[in-house]
Amino acid sequence: MTTKPTTTLPAARRSGQRSSAPLHGSAQKSLRATFPARSVPDAWPATTEDRDQVKERLEEFSATANRHTRYIRGRGAQTILRWLEEFPGDTWQQRWRNSGSDDQRRAWLDHLIEAIGDGRCGRVDRPELASGALALVCADVIRPSLEWLMTRQSLNLRQVVTERRDPDGFAALAAVGAPELWSTNLGFNARYQIAMLIVAKGGGVRDITVGDCLELRETEARVYVHAGSGRSLFYNWLRELGNFPAEAPTTLRDVSRHSGQVSAAELVDRYQLRCRPVRDLIVDYLTERQPSLDYNSLEDLSRTLARHFWGNLERHHPGIASLHLAPEVSAAWKERCRTKTQVRRLPDGTSVEVTSPRTNNINLLTAVRAFYLDLAQWALEEPGRWGPWVAPCPVKEAEISQRKHVTRRKARMDQRTRERLPVLPTLVTTAADELKKAQARLAAVRAAAPGTSFTVLGETYIKVKGTRYTDHVASATAYDANGRRHCLGPAEQRAFWAWASVEFLRHTGVRIEEMLEASHHSITQYRLPTTGEVVPLLQIAPSKTDEERLLLVSPELADVLSAMVCRVRDVSGAIPLVRSYDPSERAWNAPLPLLFQWRWGGQNRPVSVSTIRKGLDETLLASGLADSTGRPLRYQPHDFRRIFVTDAIMSGLPPHIAQVICGHKTISTTMSYKAVYPTEAIEAHRAFIARRRALRPSEEYRTPTSEEWDAFLAHFEKRKLSVGTCARAFGTACVHEHACVRCSLLRPDPAQRGRLEEIRDNLVARIAEAEREGWLGEVEGLQVSLAGAEDKLAQMDRRTPGGTAINLGMPRIATAHPIREKEGTSSLGQSVDDQQ
Structure with missing residues (x-):
């Protein structure tokens, strides 16, 4: 791996590579085509009135306000109307569009002040103009664009629209909305979004369409960039009110980021x-x-x-x-x-x-x-x-x-499993401890009064001030002794789901997407036909292999599932239906009572993979575990699947049963998940030796006596000969009756070569004498001994390093300037003078 510094430009632009166009928003475009937003007409009763009629309308509209507020709104509105009269159009809405005010956005007020600065439209006063614009917008005289409204936010817009435009609609909305969120910051934002739709599109709360909400979310993504987590709560309230058809999307959460399938x-x-x-x-x-x-x-x-x-x-x-x-x-x-x-x-x-x-x-x-x-x-x-x-x-x-690739991948995965399996109990213990600590911090911060300090687990915090933030997320925010801000509510959520994920994955061995798709409907039971015992089962929905399967729920897993069900239940005791997004198929799933869900931004939403990974990383950091290189140990969700298979097979579970539990197509896939340990080979070899010993006579494994031990040692002393060593086994007799030169078990000693040569020469002389004397019976035996002596000498030659090597010397090669030798010739035998 190599590194080099770069500039601030993206790598694709520096290298000339064209970056890929994003697909985000494809699902939103499809919804916009199915549910178009309402168009704003050029004329309606309020925008066709003349300036005096508008003045009377504003006075009636601001009847409940104090005298100073009515005066400021009236003067500002009249100044804006006089300025709009300079533009062509039959209605105030047409003149507003022709003035280009919608395109000015944040600079609109500065542009207006500059345009009327010569005094022809009246006295220029910035607060009066802002208040007058609010009055014209809330009284439905003009309907600005959503972009203009988002860049010219007013603290009074929500209140005025709620009280004067559609009080009955907002009262009905309060009846279906969550009471604990209505007066919180999330509720304020949701009502402000609904007020903007009423001002920009006209009508009341029940006139808002799905297309209007889609346009609002798209505009927010374009104007705000980071819209926040609770920006789609208004849509949920409107849907619960019964405004939308049955085929309308369940939620607008992340609809702009989830592309959906494209061509x-x-x-x-x-x-x-x-x-x-x-x-x-x-x-x-x-x-x-x-x-x-x-x-x-x-x-x-x-x-x-x-x-x-x-x-x-x-x-x-x-x-x-x-x-x-x-x-x-x-x-x-x-x-x-x-x-x-x-x-x-x-x-x-x-x-x-x-x-x-x-x-x-x-x-x-x-x-x-x-x-x-x-x-x-x-x-x-x-x-x-x-x-x-x-x-x-x-x-x-x-x-x-793929042979080398598969082998290397198998080695990497086995090494990961061997590093993580022994420390899994430490991770499990740390996850449970971190959850208890997070719950203790959350309980302490909720019990503390805003702005006061509290101590928990030896740490001192100061709870944030402001009674406006009364929802559970804001009320769980505090500063530590170093002034760092901590959101203890989300931290407790991550700690719980990290603990639940570790327990769920290690007890089931499922994939991460299968875990996140588990619902309350997945928990079932089965009655054994033999004993009638009822056993709990967990149904795993089809995922990668499109095959569902059933897993036996252990007592430990049952405790985890019980804690999850108790956590996600609402006040009625039911588990809310949540619609999740399938990133593999780029499609929204049907609403289900998912086990992995939490309430965030005033909505029930599924727990994301990033939340699981972040909580898991925080748990690993708290555990202090490190890998072989000393770096912090990292767990991926799929590591638990490999650990589950390895531990199950090592514990005696047959591989074909593990294959069914894991949902693998072939048993080879299951065995590829199982890590190989060196201790397994050692234990298998020891078991083989034990089985072999069990088949041999037990007398062979008794403790030897002193006489037997002395005889054993004496055997090796008697194996020493003049020309080498005898290699016969213990307890066996000499088959050649001590004719050692003839014996194939004699291992000659190279140091005794001279003695063996004397024996050979003596045998040659004795053979000559026997032939001379006519002792033919003696000749045959002596020739056998001579052949054995020569064979032992040949063995010495083969064992002696370089014994039969012939030194051929180093060849000499002629160079461009050969050196003259004494004979006057080069290395090739040619005359030096001839070569030159």
Whole structure:
């Protein structure tokens, strides 16, 4: 991995790479088409009145206000109306639009003061103009845009609209809204949003449509950027009031960020490919593959082909327009695919480019190879459509071998499991302790009065002041001794869901998406047909493999599920229905009584993956666990699944049963999750030795006597011979009757080579004497001994380092300036004079 400093520009812009266009808002666009917002007409009774009639209307509208307020509103409104008379139009609304006031937004008041600064429209007074604009807007004389209202917020807008425009509608809204939120900051914001819709669109509370709410949320995302967590509470109140049809979305939460499914053309067009024919080919290919792929896989395939393959080629080879790649082009592309470059921000605020190996490089090459091979196969069926694009595949079969990749991944995953399984009890204990501490802090801050200090767990806090913040989130905010602000309510929420996640994952081994989709309906029971005992079961909804399964609920898991159910129940005792978003399929799920839900921003919403990860990281930080390198240990939710499989199989659970529990297609997948420990090999070998010993006679394993031990030691002393060592086993007799030269068990000693040569020479002399004397029976035995002696000498030669090596010397090679030798010739035997 290499790093280098960068500038403040994004990496894609510095390298000339075109960044992908975002897909956010596609679901919102679809909803806007289904539920259009109300258009603002040019005329209605209040906006067609003349200036005197408007003055009477404002006086009637401000009848409940004090005299000074009525005076200020009237003077400011008349000044604005005189200024609007300078613009063309038959109504005040038309003149307002022609003045361009909606486009001024925050600068509108400055623009108005500058326009009427010469005094022709009356005295210029900033508070009077702001109050007059509020009066005209609330009296429905003009209907400004939502952008104008959001940039010119007034503290009195909500109150005036509530009291004068539609008091009955707001009273009905208060009856269906949450009483504990109506007078809180969240409730104020929700009512202000409804007031803005009434002012901008006209009508009352019950006239607001789904399209109006969508337009408001879209405008807030454009004006505020960070709209906050409670900005969609107003929509929930209006929906509970019965304003919207049954097919209206359940919530507007995050609808602008969750894109929903889009077409293959939109997926490809994110990367702005220059070659239109290849772009159309990739779109057709994805459309052809779409029925057999889930949406997440389709998006990954579009990213691979449009960005990492063809987009990469267009950036480095401008003008390329054919799939028939030259060898050097394909080789350069594959080399670039082996690494990836990311921009990371350092703690000091600077950024660096980090280049690291791409872990999914083989998957990328496999997708491109499948693309080429599919075109070749489809060309046989539809030659007119796919035939022109058939080309040699730049990726060879040997380049996508998964053997090393799978082995390395298995080794990495096993190492992660071996590091995390032994310390899992520590993590479990820490999660429970952190939850108890967080609950103690939350109880202490709620019991304390605003602005007072309190001590809990040896720490001193000061609760925030302000009785306006009466909801549970704001009332749980305090400052510590160092002046740092702590939101103890969300901290307690994260601590609880971190504890629940650790317990749920380690007892079930489910995937993170399966855990978050578990609902109250998932808890069921089963009566055993043999004993009639009722056992609790947990139903896991179809996820990655589209197969549901049932898990036995252990007593520990039952306690966790009970705590979760008690936590998410509302005041009526029922679990609220929550609609979750499936990030894999880019679709909203049906409302369900999810177990992993919490109340945030005045709404019940599912617990997100980021919340689980953040709570888990905080728990790990509190535990102080570290990995082999000394860095803080990190747990991913999927680590618990591998730990569950490893611990279950090591505890004696058959692998095929673990396969069913985990929902794997094949048992090989289950075994790949199981980490291999060195102790397992040791214990297995010890068990093998124990079984082998059990089959042998027990007498062999008795304690030897002193006589037996002395005989054993004497055996090794008797094995020492003049020319080497005898290798016969203990307790066996010499088969050659001590004719050691002939014996194959004699291991000659190289140091006794001289003695063995004397024996050989003596045998040769004795054979000659026997032949001379005619002792033919003696000759045959002596020749056997001679062959054995020569064999032992040959063994010595083979065992002696360099015993039979022949030194050939170093060859000499002629150089450009050969050195003259005494004989006057070079190393090749040629005369030096001749070489020159």
